Amino acid sequence: MDRVAIIGASMTRFGDRDGWIRELLAEAGEACLADADVSPDAVEHLYVSNMASGEFEGQTGVPNALAHDLAAMPAYTARIDQTSSSGGAGTYAAWQSVASGASDMTLLVGGEKMTHRSTAEATDVIASLTHPVEYKHGITLPSFAGLTARLYLDSYDAPRESLGKVAVKNHRNGVDNPHAQFRKEVDLETVLESPVVADPLRLYDFCPITDGSAALLFCPESVAREYTDDYAVVSGIGGATDTHVVHERADPTTMRGVVESSEIAYEMADRDPDDVDVAELHDMFTILEFLQSEDLGFFEKGEGWKAVEAGVTDRDGELPINTSGGLKSKGHPLGASGVAQMYEVYKQVLGEAGPRQVEADVGLACNVGGFGNCVTTTILEAGR
Amino acid sequence: MDRVAIIGASMTRFGDRDGWIRELLAEAGEACLADADVSPDAVEHLYVSNMASGEFEGQTGVPNALAHDLAAMPAYTARIDQTSSSGGAGTYAAWQSVASGASDMTLLVGGEKMTHRSTAEATDVIASLTHPVEYKHGITLPSFAGLTARLYLDSYDAPRESLGKVAVKNHRNGVDNPHAQFRKEVDLETVLESPVVADPLRLYDFCPITDGSAALLFCPESVAREYTDDYAVVSGIGGATDTHVVHERADPTTMRGVVESSEIAYEMADRDPDDVDVAELHDMFTILEFLQSEDLGFFEKGEGWKAVEAGVTDRDGELPINTSGGLKSKGHPLGASGVAQMYEVYKQVLGEAGPRQVEADVGLACNVGGFGNCVTTTILEAGR
Structure with a gap:
């Protein structure tokens, strides 16, 4: 075919x-x-x-x-x-x-x-995707991100600073993206001292409106x-859901939709996680970049934070993640974000990413709805 | 394949x-x-x-x-x-x-x-699909239906009664549909004397909420x-759009989206309009049944009303249309309607339509968004 x-x-x-x-x-x-x-x-x-x-x-x-x-x-x-x-x-x-x-x-x-x-109005629209009973009990997307971040840090002995470094990296990448909402570097201290939103996550752990x-x-x-x-060419693509009733999730630090959708995409593309040269992940919250990088098979469970600490996911690292600046610096216009992830991967595998260019034959985009409620993973490769 | x-x-x-x-x-x-x-x-x-x-x-x-x-x-x-x-x-x-x-x-x-x-609130939601400037000038879906009905009656010398007969027929069919919102016959007089909504169309020319x-x-x-x-088996399926700016339509009595989508479906199925034994059309307004029955090629332009007058589209006619009762009697829960059309056609081609059963090997469903703004036409046939 x-x-x-x-x-x-x-x-x-x-x-x-x-x-x-x-x-x-x-x-x-x-x-x-x-x-x-x-x-x-x-x-x-x-x-x-x-x-x-x-x-x-x-x-x-x-x-x-x-x-x-x-x-x-x-x-x-x-x-x-x-x-x-x-x-x-x-x-x-x-x-x-x-x-x-x-x-x-x-x-x-x-x-x-x-x-x-207003931010409050926009947040209300987004929150309409959550479970209505859980929502009334305070399980909003940011609050659940905070709970999950706390669980992750505790479970895997990860320092709070590692989350901040996702924001620092993605802002640094965004400086070279003329389409990004925020084209400015932020230092770790600024991230760590920004206002608390959902402990341990702070303002700079979140993408903007x-x-x-x-x-x-x-x-x-x-x-x-x-x-x-x-x-x-789209060599692989797959989609999957996870429960939107987050209290039913056996382990909130694993995004089953990411696991399942990527398995379909890898099999179709006849590729392994090791084959991926560049990836755009859905860093709506910094913690999500850790989870996805693990659930996609790039790193062992609980090791995603170490990769960020070691610079593996930097633009000049072994597996650059969010060379576009990610949702964090590029912004997150809901319906556009997954398409913009594909835009970046397309430019990367064709060698047209300008100052953001990395060495990449195989790229991957992972787009997440809710807190992993529904996920699509796509693998893109140069056609010739 | x-x-x-x-x-x-x-x-x-x-x-x-x-x-x-x-x-x-x-x-x-x-x-x-x-x-x-x-x-x-x-x-x-x-x-x-x-x-x-x-x-x-x-x-x-x-x-x-x-x-x-x-x-x-x-x-x-x-x-x-x-x-x-x-x-x-x-x-x-x-x-x-x-x-x-x-x-x-x-x-x-x-x-x-x-x-x-409330009906007003629900109508507001539906009206959000119209062109915002035209809408401010009074071009709502019902008002445009009224204008089009007037144009149709004038252009093709059709009597007002013919529109009413669509409602009478579809209500009659709906009596035998246990899922229908209205399972009651209406007589022509009731239809013709119901309150004016958008002249010449009256209350009984419209489907309910x-x-x-x-x-x-x-x-x-x-x-x-x-x-x-x-x-x-879905032997043919096609979709097409027409302009949502209705003042740009060369001839409002022709639904280009119906014409274009059905051409794709007929070609794929290797079928002609003559091959269709039963059809579910989108009779949100009675006038739409005339237009679709012509634009699908069942009848010549301007002749759809004659077919209704002659009983051709009755359940025991040559080409039964809306054996389910149509949107008119069955009701029109927006996202469900096109699926329910397919349900009826599926039951008909499998011979499982009970008291509504007609002789049918080939069925067609035509689902219309707006005033023909977007249309999908599907042809269904028994698999064995």
């Missing part, structure tokens, strides 16, 4: 943006088509990764509006929502549309517009070759 | 239901697995067709909750939204998941919980044969 290729990618500047979701999506969609030099007429399917345009802006039916604005009608459109991993789910939907033969040219655009709402969008263009490899020599 | 089969189907009672979306979805999901005698362990992908659980109930992440409630974890889950055609889009997503090889067992559950909100859910179970045909002799 023809493999599924990606022949174009784009992302907008992430941060505090004017306009509304429709404009943000069109900006990324147009840039992606331009990047691939593909006419909107050629688009057969158009997927929009977006969690909550209805809740944030009172506007639904956004995929239709985007098909209109991109002059891509009558392309089939749908919105794919998997809360904060909507971008990964959109990637899977786009992959399926091509792999099934339904579409020979699928544009995926992920985006979210959030900053026009962000507006932004990103896009990818998918087609069969045979079609890709008609357009370009520089394309990537 | 293995064809994509459907081996189970269910729908709940539609109407004014207690509970919340999560319970409604679980009810249909469990019934569907029981119908197919498939264990939840076997489910690999789980899609939820739902437009607006966040807006209606303040709850998102519903697919995760459903995977939990059905004991289907770690099945991959995502929500598919295409406004009122979310069920058709979910059908397409489920089909793609199997046809791409990503999943050998995909459960699709569509549902919406709406009646706990409804709670409900429906489910389908998809797998490769080779897998289907391991479970049952009685299965259906």
